[in-house]
Amino acid sequence: MRRVILIKYGELSTKKANRNFFINTLxxxxxxxxxxxxxxxxxxxxxxxxxxxxxxxDFIKNIIDKIxxxxxxxxxxxxxxxxxxxxxxxxxxxxxxxxxTFKIETKRSDKNFPIHSxxxxxxxxxxxLKNISNIKVDVHHPDLWIKVEIREKESxxxxxxxxxxxxxxVGTQPKGLLMLSGGIDxxxxxxxxxxxxxxxxxxxxxxxxxxxVEARNKVIQLSKKLAQYCPFIILHVVNFTPIQExxxxxxxxxxxxxxxxxxxxxxxxxxxxxxxGLVIVNGESIGQVASQTLTSMNVINQVTSIPVxxxxxxxxxxEIMDIARKIDTYDIxxxxxxxxxxxxxxxxxxxxxxxxxxxxxxxxxxxSSYIDQAVESVxxxxxxxxxxxxxxxxx
Ligand code: ATP
Ligand code: MG
Numbered sequence: 001m002r003r004v005i006l007i008k009y010g011e012l013s014t015k016k017a018n019r020n021f022f023i024n025t026l027x028x029x030x031x032x033x034x035x036x037x038x039x040x041x042x043x044x045x046x047x048x049x050x051x052x053x054x055x056x057x058d059f060i061k062n063i064i065d066k067i068x069x070x071x072x073x074x075x076x077x078x079x080x081x082x083x084x085x086x087x088x089x090x091x092x093x094x095x096x097x098x099x100x101t102f103k104i105e106t107k108r109s110d111k112n113f114p115i116h117s118x119x120x121x122x123x124x125x126x127x128x129l130k131n132i133s134n135i136k137v138d139v140h141h142p143d144l145w146i147k148v149e150i151r152e153k154e155s156x157x158x159x160x161x162x163x164x165x166x167x168x169x170v171g172t173q174p175k176g177l178l179m180l181s182g183g184i185d186x187x188x189x190x191x192x193x194x195x196x197x198x199x200x201x202x203x204x205x206x207x208x209x210x211x212x213v214e215a216r217n218k219v220i221q222l223s224k225k226l227a228q229y230c231p232f233i234i235l236h237v238v239n240f241t242p243i244q245e246x247x248x249x250x251x252x253x254x255x256x257x258x259x260x261x262x263x264x265x266x267x268x269x270x271x272x273x274x275x276x277g278l279v280i281v282n283g284e285s286i287g288q289v290a291s292q293t294l295t296s297m298n299v300i301n302q303v304t305s306i307p308v309x310x311x312x313x314x315x316x317x318x319e320i321m322d323i324a325r326k327i328d329t330y331d332i333x334x335x336x337x338x339x340x341x342x343x344x345x346x347x348x349x350x351x352x353x354x355x356x357x358x359x360x361x362x363x364x365x366x367x368s369s370y371i372d373q374a375v376e377s378v379x380x381x382x383x384x385x386x387x388x389x390x391x392x393x394x395x
Contacts, residue, residue: 001089005060006076006149006156007048007164009069018172019045025197026069026169032231033063046109049078049156061162066228068195069172070164074147076156081110086148087127090157094128094146097159101138102128108150117150124148168197170230175199175277176309177268180226180235181339182218185283185312187226187329188320192311193281194229200281202226202233203271205240205264210344215337220383225329227385235381236275238267243370244344250364253346257291258353259361260344261300263371269304270375280304285312285320290349299353 007030009023027043030050034041037060040051052060057075064073079089094102104124106117115123124146125137149156178190180202194200204219216237223233243263247256268280284292291300301308312320324330 001092002051002078003054004076004078004156005050005052005064006074006158007050007064008071008073009046009048022069022169022172023048025171026067029067029069029169029171029231030064033067034060047151049076065162065165067169068165068167068197068229069169071166072164073162074156074158075160076149076158078154078156081113081150081153081155083115086150086155086157087124090124090146090148091127091131093157094144095132097144099143100135101142102135102144102146103137103139103142104128104146104148106148106150110150110152112152113150120148120150165195167195170194170197171199172197173199175201175275176279176281177236177272177275177277178202179264179268179280179282180204180219180222181283182215182222182333182335182337183283183339184317184324184330184333185285185288185320187222187283187333188323188327189281189283189311190226191229191323191327191329193309194226198281200226200230200233201236201275201277203236203238203268205238205267207241207244208239210241210244211338215339218332218335218337220381221332222329223381223383224385225327225332227383232385233383235383236271237379237381238271238374239377239379240264240374243367243374246365246367246370248344251361252357254348254350255353255358255361256344256346257349258296258299258358261291261296262303262358262362263367265300265303265308266367266371267374269306270371271378272306274375274378279307279309281309281311283312283320284308284310285315285317288317290351293351295352296350299355299358302355 023043027041027048031041037056038053042049077089077093079085104121106120108117128135144159146159173196176193176198178193178200180186180190190200202223206216223235227233244260247259251259272280287293290296321330324333
């Protein structure tokens with residue numbers, strides 16, 4: 001008996017015109033993630049299935065759980081579409097299971113198959129009742145809900161089903177640049193953006209020597225976690241030290257965070273152009289800190305016309321923490337290393353900054369040359385979900 005992983009597509013089934021693009025992207029994503037396994041992947045417009053080696057099943061399931069665009073998947077027995085083959089396979093696999101009630105649900109997408117679904121439910125149910133003792137049918141709460149899908153050449157029999165992670169396949173949307181810090185929020189924002197099918201690269205602002213190499217490593221570890229959901233993550237590291245020092249030297253203390261974040265957005269805009277992205281993504285959440293009041297967001301956002309996607313805008317911190325635990329970034333995020341936003345925190349950051357004040361403060365130094373310098377000196381790190389890192393520059 002041959003087992004396969006039968007995959008049912010997620011939300012993409014509603015996107016009629018783009019269906020092939022979605023399916024092909026999902027197919028490529030699965031192929032890329034399973035490249036180290038001995039598998040064969042088959043696809044058509046309705047389904048995809050993977051032939052695998054039995055010993056790899058648990059590893060493969062673990063990988064599939066993190067691929068977006070999958071509604072559900074099933075460990076299915078595959079047989080030629082032939083009545084006697086289906087009957088013998090069904091009996092052989094079900095005999096190994098422990099159950100006292102069952103239900104059979106046949107779906108006949110091959111209308112050439114001579115027996116109607118309802119009739120076939122009875123045929124197959126009768127077969128089990130005749131051959132296995134002490135079992136009965138329960139259509140409402142069966143121990144074993146057996147699905148039989150009759151397709152043109154091959155049919156599937158399954159009763160072990162798993163939820164997929166939903167969303168759209170990564171790569172079905174163009175690129176966004178994620179502002180990735182070492183905190184709890186931004187990896188969660190990145191995860192949610194990937195789930196919408198976005199192509200994602202990450203940007204980390206560091207302020208060495210005020211921030212440490214450990215703080216950078218933390219962001220690399222977080223990128224590794226995100227890379228489980230996409231082929232890999234390119235992490236762009238921005239040297240933010242000169243700008244930050246200038247801000248602290250020249251500007252009003254209560255406005256330094258507002259100005260720092262405007263500088264970050266200015267650099268992000270330049271990087272979006274440099275790396276051919278379309279949007280900025282970050283982990284801001286309304287009201288979380290002084291720089292995330294709506295007034296602050298408005299004043300900070302004025303420096304760019306690039307859309308800023310804030311997946312967490314309306315999430316509670318506790319909801320964000322739940323997702324962080326689920327995607328396994330929480331324990332990394334809470335390791336206490338200083339971030340460039342935390343090393344120079346003013347005692348009383350302004351909650352409702354005024355645009356005219358900000359502009360006046362920013363005129364106190366020639367920030368544009370610092371921004372050019374920051375954009376030019378970006379260092380790229382390619383982060384895979386496995387251990388292998390490729391450095392395209394010195395570390
Ligand atoms: P926390 O989980 O502690 O809130 P945070 O990273 O969300 O951490 P915030 O001060 O709330 O910290 O920053 C808001 C957003 O700005 C972050 O979610 C992140 O997207 C971005 N950001 C902050 N600091 C950096 C940084 N050093 N590099 C890149 N992005 C940053
Ligand atoms: Mg935050």
